[in-house]
Amino acid sequence: MRTRSQRWPLWALAVACVLALAFGLTQYKEARSARTRMQAAQQRALFNLVTHVENLEASLAKARASSSVGQQVNFLTAGWLNCQAARSDLSLAGADGVDLSGPRRFVATVGDFALVLSQKLARGETVTPDEWAELARLEDGVKELSGVLAKTAQASVTGPRPARSALLEMAASFTRGSSRAADSLNHGFSEIDQITQSIPAPVYDGPFSEKNLEAQALAQPGPLISDERAKQIALSFLTPGESFQSVSVGTVEGAIPSYVVTAKRQDGSEVATTVAKQGGAVVMATDSAPRGAGAIGMEEARNKAMEFLKSKGFQSLEETGWRKRGANANRVVFAYVPHTEVSAEGGNLKVCLYPDTVKVEVSLDTGAIVSFDQMNYLITHGHPGRVLRAPIISAAEARSVLKPELQVETAEPRLCVIPILPTTEVMAWEFRVRSGNDTYLVYINAMTGKEQVVLQLIEDESGAMSV
Template structure:
């Protein structure tokens, strides 16, 4: 072979090697990208499963204190939605060695069983020991599922764990420490979950509502809105920039500045939203001090007659919910939120869309039934601590005036029960969730 042919052969061989190496590198990159996509999908699905199962567990906790067909119907609609979300999320995760029959049966039955009980009550039936026992069994099953998913969610907040899971799935192995293994063990632990009989699905809808305070309100100019934005942010108008005019249920002028955004309604020139962003330093204020600053801020904005309801602290900002106080009635429909920085008391957040949407002049009449009669509708498992009048939103987008009973359950939980002040019907049941970060009702 002459020198020219030798060079040609070597060149061809080198090209072939480089081409093969290129394909190998491309394949590795594609495999890495594919694995990353699967990891992200798994992580998102596990988050969704965790959120839905937690909502189911909370709803079943409320169910044991409900006594009316209306409330149980609403509960069933909530359970059906969350169960469907949970099933969809579960189907996207790597399964165990079995088909998770009991787990899927639980998710299929939990909402429909509540609806069947509601229909029975409407037909004249009563809450009995069988119902209480079934709700308790459902609650315990939901608790087991929630704890397993929660532990998995913590464990799998790490890309390496998902990579290991994918490799095991490709190998066809089911490790007891993997998510698939955890689901298998969960399936075994649910063997005592009862089979429930139910009639069928229930669906619900929520009506959209036009903001009442904006009806017939005069439109304001961009310049006037700028002045209001400067007022609620505590800045000068020269430090704010007009960004856009937004649409939606509450059309707004939107302004921005250095780490701040503010929205002012086109109709009426009301403050709709304001948020500042910065790093919060060490906590200096206590809740009562933050509450005082929030109240003073609302008064300065001309928003009087509000009382504080619940609060939570997140990333150094204490967000306090205020409800409009109409005489002796707390209007939970007319809500405003104020966020206070816990390092220096700066107002970081204002949200008033709930107030703008629902507030109107109301003429409340004397309740048709006395407090003592309303209290008879409560579960025997609850001990009444406080009573007040409250206006609460309904599932259909309306509102109803109720007696608000603050109660203590047998296990020490704080429960809020709302009894219609006209009909005596149970309208809603909420559980107070208390932590170091605040108090919320769900």
């Protein structure tokens, strides 16, 4: 018979086993809860996408049916706003390294074309019959896409797999042929791929026209890097020092040929980082880890974003705005632009470079950086083709162009470079003005003195957006 002293190691081992089992069960429950929250977010993104595409279809149809220029402008602008929202849904859906670039590009093209027509009408120009025909053709594509999306969303609920799996199938359909055509979800996403690939792009001059997409490239390309080097850069960027269950490296072509490094955690969440093949700059990065309720304020989030930018070598960026994905969202996106100076009579003038936008998204629960995007910055900043000259039109001369009834809110206008196309930009004086209860940003060309662009500034508890 064993003595008490002989039995105590067995008791200790038993207690250790019980504690290990309890810890394992706790970890399993936490991982399962995280997966559930992530799947719920994917589900919301998919159904929001369906709603915004349906609204886009309705806006385009109303714009074509309306005989009032004012109504046409409103409907076309509404179409563009729905495209922006749909692109946001696709970005959220693709936060785990899912490549949804195909449908995102199609939606962006439709919205861009609608905005080009809206601005044309707002300038008093006439939309040609061919342009209306192009819009009708795109509307047919949106209508077909809307129907397939609705079926796919329904399949994600009634089928055996959650929305996350459905979105992965959608992404896969853009890179390979379907080997399981009988699967309802895969069949639906294959239809989406066929729709977006079969609709020719409209012939026009806009940021997402094929001509200008092909013209985009790195402003300052560096030497080619290996996939192993891209992996090192990615893992040290957004969450340095973190260990992952698995890490994979893929490639993506486009404006900036890149490696896509996807680091997966045990709970199923992922950190996806796109690294330029030339030079190794991080183009964008996203962390899909589930987030809790907001616990920090806007000012602290703003400081976190700026600290992150400084740690990555950005020293002279100026915040131009912020936006949440809804008033009660637990994340906020801050937009920043750099500035430079031009020589002029009386001294140097500060110039804000709006095309060179950098975006940082901060989680409001912990202050963690959950996404970063500097694609525009890499394409335009320091480009050898950019030559900035002193403005010919003074600030006072530009101010005289404004309508007398407008109330100018800025004491001094801002001199800035604004994008007209990805390959075309102009220097302009920016005036913030009010007309009644509405606020606008009016841009007067600093070289010609003509009104270049007018944007309405919409500000609410979710942030500010110009349209």
